[in-house]
Amino acid sequence: MALPRILVLVLAGGAGGRLELLTENRAKPAVPFGGVYRLIDFALSNCEHSQIADVWVSVQFHPTSLSEHLSNGRPWDLDRTSGGLMTLPPFLGTDRGGWATGTADSLWRQAELVRDFDPDALVVVSSDAVYKLDYRDVVDAHLGSGAEVTMVTTEVAEDDASRYGIVRVGTNGKVDDYAYKPEEPATTTATNEVFVFTPTPTLDRLEALADDAGDDGLDDLGSQLLPAQTKDGLARAYPLESYWRDVGTIPAYWEAHRDFLSAEPPIDLDDPAWPVHTRGGRRSAARVLSGAVVDGSLLSGGTRVAGEVRGSVLSPGVVVEPGATVVDSVLLPGVRVRSGATVTRAVLDDGVDVGRGATVGGDGDITLVGRRAKVEPDSEIAAGTRFPDPDRDG
Numbered sequence: 214m215a216l217p218r219i220l221v222l223v224l225a226g227g228a229g230g231r232l233e234l235l236t237e238n239r240a241k242p243a244v245p246f247g248g249v250y251r252l253i254d255f256a257l258s259n260c261e262h263s264q265i266a267d268v269w270v271s272v273q274f275h276p277t278s279l280s281e282h283l284s285n286g287r288p289w290d291l292d293r294t295s296g297g298l299m300t301l302p303p304f305l306g307t308d309r310g311g312w313a314t315g316t317a318d319s320l321w322r323q324a325e326l327v328r329d330f331d332p333d334a335l336v337v338v339s340s341d342a343v344y345k346l347d348y349r350d351v352v353d354a355h356l357g358s359g360a361e362v363t364m365v366t367t368e369v370a371e372d373d374a375s376r377y378g379i380v381r382v383g384t385n386g387k388v389d390d391y392a393y394k395p396e397e398p399a400t401t402t403a404t405n406e407v408f409v410f411t412p413t414p415t416l417d418r419l420e421a422l423a424d425d426a427g428d429d430g431l432d433d434l435g436s437q438l439l440p441a442q443t444k445d446g447l448a449r450a451y452p453l454e455s456y457w458r459d460v461g462t463i464p465a466y467w468e469a470h471r472d473f474l475s476a477e478p479p480i481d482l483d484d485p486a487w488p489v490h491t492r493g494g495r496r497s498a499a500r501v502l503s504g505a506v507v508d509g510s511l512l513s514g515g516t517r518v519a520g521e522v523r524g525s526v527l528s529p530g531v532v533v534e535p536g537a538t539v540v541d542s543v544l545l546p547g548v549r550v551r552s553g554a555t556v557t558r559a560v561l562d563d564g565v566d567v568g569r570g571a572t573v574g575g576d577g578d579i580t581l582v583g584r585r586a587k588v589e590p591d592s593e594i595a596a597g598t599r600f601p602d603p604d605r606d607g
Contacts, residue, residue, distance in 0.1 A: 220332035226273030234583035239278035242340035248513035253340040261289040263348040315432035339406035344457040355409040361447035365407035377403035378435040388448035393435030
């Protein structure tokens with residue numbers, strides 16, 4: 214029996230505004246994670262290990278930052294003569310050209326390409342979550358269910374549920390109710406932005422919804438499409454029992470890094486059976502110099518630590534000078550913390566230079582310092598600050 218023809222569409226075009234300064238100059242899927250990875254690596258590694266070779270990535274904001282990382286799909290074995298990785302930028306020239314206004318609108322704009330490809334199953338995934346999942350297992354469950362859509366679900370905290378599409382699951386996995394970002398969630402079972410669609414009926418439905426929307430256009434998948442499929446009894450749930458973490462906000466991004474500092478992290482990123490791959494540059498080994506203190510932290514290649522680092526994640530090329538202290542923080546590539554400076558509960562973007570004796574962050578909300586910012590010597594950036602001010606002129 215022939216394997217089903219599967220197409221994965223990775224939605225990588227969102228503005229990522231909830232990640233604030235981290236997406237001011239890069240696409241959200243290109244945001245670094247865990248020292249050496251980028252957020253999109255998790256979805257693409259899932260495709261690789263699910264043995265799905267046809268992967269399209271829909272891009273929009275800051276596409277250069279993402280296209281450089283994708284490297285024609287080589288790190289994920291997607292650089293193929295036939296099939297493999299294809300990027301879908303915004304385009305003009307047809308009535309479907311222009312800027313996508315949401316995930317459903319993005320799918321509608323690519324509908325003819327999908328129809329021409331003629332897959333048995335269309336897997337649509339976001340690229341701002343950390344998890345491992347065999348997409349082919351979900352496809353197999355979907356194809357045998359008679360559903361028009363299978364939604365992968367996970368349990369979320371009650372006080373966080375309003376950020377997600379929330380479902381109520383009945384007997385045999387049937388989704389009885391779907392609500393998109395409800396003010397008062399009925400359950401804590403959330404869709405985790407992995408959907409398997411039966412292509413033709415889904416695209417036909419999407420066309421009808423687009424006609425009804427008129428000039429207002431389509432928004433996100435959860436706004437019109439998924440509620441309509443649920444109302445018609447054609448939605449099923451596929452529960453993901455393992456770790457999944459959305460990192461679309463600064464607090465969630467910081468908390469996810471904390472998860473990976475434990476003695477037994479929730480995902481083994483180097484699991485020989487399911488490694489997370491990324492586009493890697495050549496870096497020397499991390500160096501911990503005499504007199505340095507490192508405790509409960511992740512150090513990437515090319516880092517140099519001569520000060521004190523506790524409970525933190527250091528990306529490639531980070532330097533912590535003698536007498537400097539970094540606590541409970543995430544430092545992205547090329548950050549330098551100079552002698553006598555202190556960084557606490559903060560996320561520092563690429564190339565930030567923290568001057569001698571400066572203080573960044575503290576107890577309280579997460580502090581965020583934008584790309585290549587220079588923190589003046591002996592200055593103080595208070596806890597919870599966004600520096601430079603995102604509302605600054607220019």
